[in-house]
Amino acid sequence: MATIQERQEEIIEEFSFSEDWLDRYQLIIDKGNEGEGIDVKYKDDQHLIEGCQSKVWVNADLKDGKVYYQGESNTEIVNGIVSMLVYILSGNTPDDILNADLEFIDKIGLKEHLTPTRSNGMLAMVKQMRMYAMVFKAQLEK
């Protein structure tokens, strides 16, 4: 099983071949199309992270001490971003997730999506995924 860092590097490597912004966004869109999305039953208000213009649903399960995420958005670009986050973080322990430095966001040029004023809710999305890890960590330590 690849570590968070290895998966990040794999993605950064893939993006390094894209020459311009449009190629990079095409890759993000493709990532979303390759993603597994989210179980319809989790597409509810409880799992919704609402940005001003896009919606993202995120769910997480704990199995054998590891966190497995699902995520999907109604916009293709955000869907690509959430799919990459799911790919990178899933299958790791809560501790590894909480300690992860998600440098790929910056490295593939998506840092602008992380500012609080950005309307797609990506910051809230990362926070929510960490929150799941935090809750699972507390459960495991009980």
Added chain:
Amino acid sequence: MLDINNIRKDFPILTAEVNGKPLVYLDNAATTQKPQCVLDTIIKGYSNQNANIHRGVHFLSQIATEAHEAARITVQKFINAEKNHEIIFTRGTTEAINLVASSFVRSDMINNGDEIIVSAMEHHSNIVPWQLQQSIKDIKLKVIPFDDKGVLDIESFKSMITEKTKLVSVTHCSNTLGTVNPIKEIIEIAHSHNVPVLIDGAQGVPHHKVDVQYLDADFYVFSGHKIYGPTGIGVLYGKEKWLEKLPPYQGGGEMIKNVSFELTTFNELPFKFEAGTPDYIGSTALASALDYVSNLGLDNIIAHENDLLAYATEKMKTIEDMRFIGESTNKSGLISFLVGTIHPYDMGTILDKLGIAVRTGHHCAEPVMHRFGIEGTVRASFALYNTRDEIDVLVAGIERAARMFRKKK
């Protein structure tokens, strides 16, 4: 005919590059860019004639006061108001509507159980100020519907006016659909029932000749920044008879005649409604913007923008799965659209990467989105400095973006 390439040189920002591409600025319904003369007026104002107005006896205060009051007359002439004290400077359209809403509802001209009519295509700033007043008096909002093309149902408007109707507040042009409403007809109908009318001119003034006396509008409001002026300055035009009847909006300096702890009396128009230090640099810069527009000739600007609208509409029609939101035969300034099932946010993000600035989302008019059962649109909006070449860039950009999102199908 306007020499657009020459005119573009007046706007320093238009030479900017975005994401390595020449900027194509098509978000003019949100705000317009500023010509050099407006920027110069702001610099000159702070550099040479900055002093608080109306109260100083000293030289600087007097010339600053003169400039502010001269700006009022420029605005008066621009919209052909009868008297210059019918022009109130506000922070913008939003503040102007809030002013009227607050003062009107606190006046004795409206009582519990009375009604105010708005339309279903209003910007939130012509909905929420009235809703806020519902905590002051029990007033009811009635809403004029529009059809699938985005045209107001005037017959339905006629039938909803009752003796309880105390004000009609509608937009000149929809910021989402581009529809130009028949405001003269609306005003005539309302007046036949002795009901005053407020016109939200935020999208009207930049694209139309507005003559408030010809329209017989009771209130007409607009923002400076949407007509090449600075942000933070706007205009409330009100007929003297209504402004006299309305109580002040905000209290403070400038708006009083005498103050004591027992009794405060208020200043006369327009100062009654301009509490505190007004934005006298903003007002002079707005006047400079209006002069700029007048010098180019509003008729020329309108003809150019209508050409852009017609050209863009024809070009965009050829894009596969293009859907226009707002198809009135009387439109101005903008095109709202969707392409297939592509989310507006996705389209806007890719266009941005191509250097094209458009607006995406609900455009602060969520009821319009509900009417069409959509979450948002992409909106391209035009100004006097846009060109057919830029429309071509937009159309190519939309097609490019559409290919990216259609790939998976």
